[in-house]
Amino acid sequence: MAVHAHPDDESSKGAATYAYYRSLGADVMVLSCTGGERGSILNEAMAGHAMAERDLAGLRRREMQAAQRHLGVQHRWLGYEDSGMNDDGQVPANSFAAVPLDVSAEPVVRVIREFRPHVLITYDENGGYPHPDHIRCHDVSMEAYRAAADPARYPDAGAAWQIDKLYFDRIFNLERVDAMFLELSVTEPESPLLEPLGEAREWMKNYPKLATTHVPVGDFLEARDAALRSHASQVSPGSSFFFWPNDLIRQAWPYEDFQLVQSKVDTEMPESDLFAGVRDNS
Missing domain, CATH: 3.40.50.10320 (LmbE-like)
Structure with a gap:
């Protein structure tokens, strides 16, 4: 619940x-x-x-x-x-x-x-x-x-x-952002996403690592996105919720x-x- x-x-x-x-x-x-x-x-x-x-x-x-x-x-x-x-x-x-x-x-x-x-x-x-x-x-x-x-x-x-x-x-945690940044640095070193990810790493650098439990959700990211889009008054198509491509999430941090x-x-x-x-x- x-x-x-x-x-x-x-x-x-x-x-x-x-x-x-x-x-x-x-x-x-x-x-x-x-x-x-x-x-x-x-x-x-x-x-x-x-x-x-x-x-x-x-x-x-x-x-x-x-x-x-x-x-x-x-x-x-x-x-x-x-x-x-x-x-x-x-x-x-x-x-x-x-x-x-x-x-x-x-x-x-x-x-x-x-x-x-x-x-x-x-x-x-x-x-x-x-x-x-x-x-x-x-x-x-x-x-x-x-x-x-x-x-x-x-x-x-x-x-x-x-x-x-x-x-x-x-x-939303530093380990996740780090994993995205490192994966993208290797697979797409010219990606425009690297700059905002780098900025996120910097301002999150002092975040404590508190997560104990990592639930594998790679196959359910589209269900999440469909639910988010249902809230059209609150979530625009260009929302930061959709900043990271799902394929990148599945590869780098599918949790x-x-x-x-x-x-x-x-x-x-x-x-x-x-x-x-x-x-x-x-």
């Missing part, structure tokens, strides 16, 4: 992993904490689109439905209102980041106890980037992870369930990466399977 702040986050942060595990027969649940109502239209081609202008929330629900079909996952809306990202750091009243944690964690606990996942994926304490909803998504996920296993908490939300493994998303932060089962590092240890004990 993966918990995300907005529709489109599931497609940019783990979509190939979800498609991979669906191909193996695993059940995959994606939770969207908010509807992305306060987002902007980030695709110039959507300018003047009637629904984008008058009902962005409704459009983003349709986009999420399309992405869900491409990935083959189950999906739930938690129903909270997008908090936006204001320069002053303030969030609107009753938006997701303003709702008390014990209130916003309850529906996540309810889904955990119903779906009974072995693995939970969320963001780190910085939210991946400092959007109030991403940070709150981390807080809510951690609180629900703990509370779902405690029968004394939220007793009306179903029978207690202990999740075996908890991961943070670490898909999506995660950090195991809590585990109730034994496993060995590095992992190539989010369910490592879980299957051995089943």
Whole structure:
């Protein structure tokens, strides 16, 4: 089960992993904490689109439905209102980041106890980037992870369930950028992609290497891209999400990466399977 702040986050942060595990027969649940109502239209081609202008929330629900079909996952809306990202750091009243944690964690606990996942994926304490909803998504996920296993908490939300493994998303990392740069330097030394990749290596050079788990997703990059393109209001055809050609990714770093932060089962590092240890004990 993966918990995300907005529709489109599931497609940019783990979509190939979800498609991979669906191909193996695993059940995959994606939770969207908010509807992305306060987002902007980030695709110039959507300018003047009637629904984008008058009902962005409704459009983003349709986009999420399309992405869900491409990935083959189950999906739930938690129903909270997008908090936006204001320069002053303030969030609107009753938006997701303003709702008390014990209130916003309850529906996540309810889904955990119903779906009974072995693995939970969320963001780190910085939210991946400092959007109030991403940070709150981390807080809510951690609180629900703990509370779902405690029968004394939220007793009306179903029978207690202990999740075996908890991961943070670490898909954008220096190891990946290094691998792309080195592969391209050898195979296409005149490629125009080398300059921006080199710049990315420089500003990421002090990033800590936190990923513990590298999921092989090379055969599912097109499913990821189809899901991303479904979110047309947020993802343009020229988006940086499509910066690296899929053939290069398959050759250099055909993985999506995660950090195991809590585990109730034994496993060995590095992992190539989010369910490592879980299957051995089943």
